[in-house]
Amino acid sequence: MYTVCVRDHLMIAHSFRGEVFGPAQRLHGATYVVDLELRRPQLDADGLVVDIGLASTALGEILGEFNYRNLDEMDAFSGKNTTTELLARVVFDRMAQRIAAGGLGETARGLTALRVTFHESHVAWASYEGKLPTPASD
Amino acid sequence: MYTVCVRDHLMIAHSFRGEVFGPAQRLHGATYVVDLELRRPQLDADGLVVDIGLASTALGEILGEFNYRNLDEMDAFSGKNTTTELLARVVFDRMAQRIAAGGLGETARGLTALRVTFHESHVAWASYEGKLPTPASD
Amino acid sequence: MYTVCVRDHLMIAHSFRGEVFGPAQRLHGATYVVDLELRRPQLDADGLVVDIGLASTALGEILGEFNYRNLDEMDAFSGKNTTTELLARVVFDRMAQRIAAGGLGETARGLTALRVTFHESHVAWASYEGKLPTPASD
Amino acid sequence: MYTVCVRDHLMIAHSFRGEVFGPAQRLHGATYVVDLELRRPQLDADGLVVDIGLASTALGEILGEFNYRNLDEMDAFSGKNTTTELLARVVFDRMAQRIAAGGLGETARGLTALRVTFHESHVAWASYEGKLPTPASD
Amino acid sequence: MYTVCVRDHLMIAHSFRGEVFGPAQRLHGATYVVDLELRRPQLDADGLVVDIGLASTALGEILGEFNYRNLDEMDAFSGKNTTTELLARVVFDRMAQRIAAGGLGETARGLTALRVTFHESHVAWASYEGKLPTPASD
Amino acid sequence: MYTVCVRDHLMIAHSFRGEVFGPAQRLHGATYVVDLELRRPQLDADGLVVDIGLASTALGEILGEFNYRNLDEMDAFSGKNTTTELLARVVFDRMAQRIAAGGLGETARGLTALRVTFHESHVAWASYEGKLPTPASD
Numbered sequence: 170m171y172t173v174c175v176r177d178h179l180m181i182a183h184s185f186r187g188e189v190f191g192p193a194q195r196l197h198g199a200t201y202v203v204d205l206e207l208r209r210p211q212l213d214a215d216g217l218v219v220d221i222g223l224a225s226t227a228l229g230e231i232l233g234e235f236n237y238r239n240l241d242e243m244d245a246f247s248g249k250n251t252t253t254e255l256l257a258r259v260v261f262d263r264m265a266q267r268i269a270a271g272g273l274g275e276t277a278r279g280l281t282a283l284r285v286t287f288h289e290s291h292v293a294w295a296s297y298e299g300k301l302p303t304p305a306s307d
Numbered sequence: 308m309y310t311v312c313v314r315d316h317l318m319i320a321h322s323f324r325g326e327v328f329g330p331a332q333r334l335h336g337a338t339y340v341v342d343l344e345l346r347r348p349q350l351d352a353d354g355l356v357v358d359i360g361l362a363s364t365a366l367g368e369i370l371g372e373f374n375y376r377n378l379d380e381m382d383a384f385s386g387k388n389t390t391t392e393l394l395a396r397v398v399f400d401r402m403a404q405r406i407a408a409g410g411l412g413e414t415a416r417g418l419t420a421l422r423v424t425f426h427e428s429h430v431a432w433a434s435y436e437g438k439l440p441t442p443a444s445d
Numbered sequence: 446m447y448t449v450c451v452r453d454h455l456m457i458a459h460s461f462r463g464e465v466f467g468p469a470q471r472l473h474g475a476t477y478v479v480d481l482e483l484r485r486p487q488l489d490a491d492g493l494v495v496d497i498g499l500a501s502t503a504l505g506e507i508l509g510e511f512n513y514r515n516l517d518e519m520d521a522f523s524g525k526n527t528t529t530e531l532l533a534r535v536v537f538d539r540m541a542q543r544i545a546a547g548g549l550g551e552t553a554r555g556l557t558a559l560r561v562t563f564h565e566s567h568v569a570w571a572s573y574e575g576k577l578p579t580p581a582s583d
Numbered sequence: 584m585y586t587v588c589v590r591d592h593l594m595i596a597h598s599f600r601g602e603v604f605g606p607a608q609r610l611h612g613a614t615y616v617v618d619l620e621l622r623r624p625q626l627d628a629d630g631l632v633v634d635i636g637l638a639s640t641a642l643g644e645i646l647g648e649f650n651y652r653n654l655d656e657m658d659a660f661s662g663k664n665t666t667t668e669l670l671a672r673v674v675f676d677r678m679a680q681r682i683a684a685g686g687l688g689e690t691a692r693g694l695t696a697l698r699v700t701f702h703e704s705h706v707a708w709a710s711y712e713g714k715l716p717t718p719a720s721d
Numbered sequence: 722m723y724t725v726c727v728r729d730h731l732m733i734a735h736s737f738r739g740e741v742f743g744p745a746q747r748l749h750g751a752t753y754v755v756d757l758e759l760r761r762p763q764l765d766a767d768g769l770v771v772d773i774g775l776a777s778t779a780l781g782e783i784l785g786e787f788n789y790r791n792l793d794e795m796d797a798f799s800g801k802n803t804t805t806e807l808l809a810r811v812v813f814d815r816m817a818q819r820i821a822a823g824g825l826g827e828t829a830r831g832l833t834a835l836r837v838t839f840h841e842s843h844v845a846w847a848s849y850e851g852k853l854p855t856p857a858s859d
Numbered sequence: 860m861y862t863v864c865v866r867d868h869l870m871i872a873h874s875f876r877g878e879v880f881g882p883a884q885r886l887h888g889a890t891y892v893v894d895l896e897l898r899r900p901q902l903d904a905d906g907l908v909v910d911i912g913l914a915s916t917a918l919g920e921i922l923g924e925f926n927y928r929n930l931d932e933m934d935a936f937s938g939k940n941t942t943t944e945l946l947a948r949v950v951f952d953r954m955a956q957r958i959a960a961g962g963l964g965e966t967a968r969g970l971t972a973l974r975v976t977f978h979e980s981h982v983a984w985a986s987y988e989g990k991l992p993t994p995a996s997d
Contacts, residue, residue, distance in 0.1 A: 170711070172668075174707065193513055198476075200477075215599075215603055216669045239472045254311060320872035337889065337890045338979055392586075395585070434585070488944060492939060494944050567705060567728070568705075569728065594745075594842070596749050597750070610734050613750055613752045614841055737905075801906060802905055804902075806906070806908050845864065846864045
């Protein structure tokens with residue numbers, strides 16, 4: 170299995186609901202350094218897992234929707250705790266949609282799995298990984 | 308699959324038995340920077356993989372038993388080479404026991420796998436990963 | 446010159462005033478991984494620059510005042526942009542006061558300079574460094 | 584599952600063919616920091632995944648064939664784009680052959696999988712991982 | 722003294738002349754992860770060392786002149802060994818010129834020193850640092 | 860001012876005397892990742908701060924005297940606490956002697972300063988830096 174990873178980051182404000190979060194129930198924020206891993210069993214005709222330029226641009230656009238925002242005020246997260254693990258899942262889902270829609274190029278349809286990791290400090294990170302749906306053959 | 312990782316470290320002395328270890332047969336030591344990864348397929352009701360505070364405390368307590376010790380003198384390692392890979396396994400086993408005993412909270416029983424990584428320098432690390440036993444349903 | 450460095454981190458929300466800040470004028474946040482460097486030309490009688498335990502505790506307490514806070518609402522920052530470089534300076538000043546007051550132990554009065562670095566992402570950091578006032582001789 | 588990882592690096596020149604590579608079609612180069620992960624379900628009699636000295640030496644020898652070279656001029660890569668992901672695969676294959684030939688010692692035949700990661704910058708890496716063939720029993 | 726640092730990278734091919742370089746006399750290449758540190762004793766009216774957006778853009782443009790190039794073929798380096806330390810100096814000089822010309826904004830004229838670091842692997846880096854010329858008062 | 864840095868590591872056992880050390884009074888150990896920085900104001904005729912191969916070899920030899928040792932049993936440290944900061948100084952002094960003796964080559968006599976940093980974990984490091992004696996002119 171081949172993997173390619175690209176890195177970007179975003180900076181957000183948010184707060185959590187629930188006693189388990191302790192002082193993080195107050196409005197605070199985070200820098201997340203985000204790693205996007207893309208996987209497939211065979212390389213494409215150019216010897217690539219994916220066009221790394223398209224992958225980086227797509228990651229930047231997805232993160233850009235949240236960057237410099239207070240997540241507490243975004244409809245996308247209404248009624249949810251925007252934990253690091255949940256954010257990793259949200260980025261996973263949006264990237265999976267883009268790939269299915271051809272946003273990373275036609276050969277990117279050969280991708281079979283993704284992993285999205287959010288590093289929140291030098292001592293903690295969270296990730297979500299999963300398989301991509303198999304494209305229907307024509 | 309979701310993963311959350313927390314990091315801590317410990318500093319120990321030890322020696323190895325066996326020609327394969329070369330100069331490391333002498334009494335020496337190591338700093339291990341330790342990553343504990345906790346995995347589950349679904350988030351709990353708070354949107355979490357685990358209470359990260361409880362996980363960090365548990366990791367610190369497990370490492371604390373060995374921290375600032377000469378492992379050659381500890382009964383737990385009698386007759387064994389305390390290689391980096393073995394130490395990762397020992398921490399894995401103790402963390403698995405704590406989780407089964409409820410030490411990371413009730414919702415942590417939803418955890419399905421762990422990985423423990425011991426970084427021993429900027430050029431070498433070792434890890435042990437495995438599934439957690441499925442809790443018996445009531 | 447000897448230097449010892451200890452690391453900690455904090456997570457805050459804030460916003461900036463001024464066109465130069467672009468989208469960072471919106472309420473957002475950051476994780477800052479903070480390095481505290483302490484310097485002196487000679488070691489103390491124990492062979493130390495400083496009691497690293499006291500230094501780590503002091504750093505944690507200083508950061509604790511701001512951790513999980515919205516800096517826009519804190520009197521300490523009224524009318525100021527809480528830029529990364531300003532925050533480094535604020536932590537520098539508070540640490541210098543603690544050292545002068547004996548909070549890092551008597552031998553810490555031999556410290557002659559500090560540097561405080563705030564890492565805000567994998568691609569940017571800021572620091573403030575300066576000399577400590579020379580203690581009056583008795 | 585146990586994993587041990589050793590790190591080395593190499594510095595090469597190369598160019599790519601295909602519009603997808605943009606300016607990287609020009610002759611340029613890269614430093615690759617290379618991680619070799621070796622995996623097995625049980626430790627050997629010494630408590631090891633592998634003799635880390637032999638593994639490091641083998642990795643250095645494999646990388647040495649390419650180090651300080653222009654890959655465009657090497658027969659091994661004739662007609663191929665030497666992408667980061669392809670290079671990871673090439674090192675994987677050569678390491679697998681060495682292990683099968685006993686080059687990492689007899690107990691290294693207990694290894695069941697490898698992963699080779701090429702870090703090409705602070706924001707991108709690629710890897711290839713796979714199982715090792717099961718040795719025929721005698 | 723305040724410092725702000727921004728990071729970028731470039732990938733180049735080159736070769737060296739001189740026996741001291743050993744196998745690096747062959748055409749090879751490198752990824753350089755580049756840190757630009759900008760220093761001044763007082764913050765500007767916005768609480769900044771420099772407009773970090775302008776600094777990042779300027780660094781990217783300066784590196785862009787060399788990125789994906791064979792340095793052996795560039796007039797700028799004719800007759801010179803493009804060692805890591807020399808490259809750091811070249812970027813320092815070009816950035817100093819930009820600052821003097823107002824390319825990082827008017828308040829950036831308050832900058833008093835720069836440091837440029839080229840990380841060439843996980844085990845080696847080189848830098849050049851120096852003071853900036855004091856602007857003539859009008 | 861130009862700087863070149865090379866990295867290596869060592870693994871030792873030791874203990875400390877003095878209440879300030881708390882549990883570190885017990886026999887324990889550490890991995891130190893060691894950075895050697897070499898400085899000079901002008902490059903040599905090859906465009907170098909130093910022959911990086913000779914510098915790396917010299918660092919390895921100096922560290923090799925202590926590697927895989929119990930420092931409590933070495934005459935060199937009799938009656939001293941082998942703190943991280945002291946070890947950095949010891950390596951500094953030995954490297955300075957080697958340079959003065961021509962061990963890093965004749966052009967290395969142009970070096971004017973060194974810094975030696977010992978990273979002991981992901982949250983702590985110590986260093987010693989100083990000028991080198993000016994060689995007597997003949």
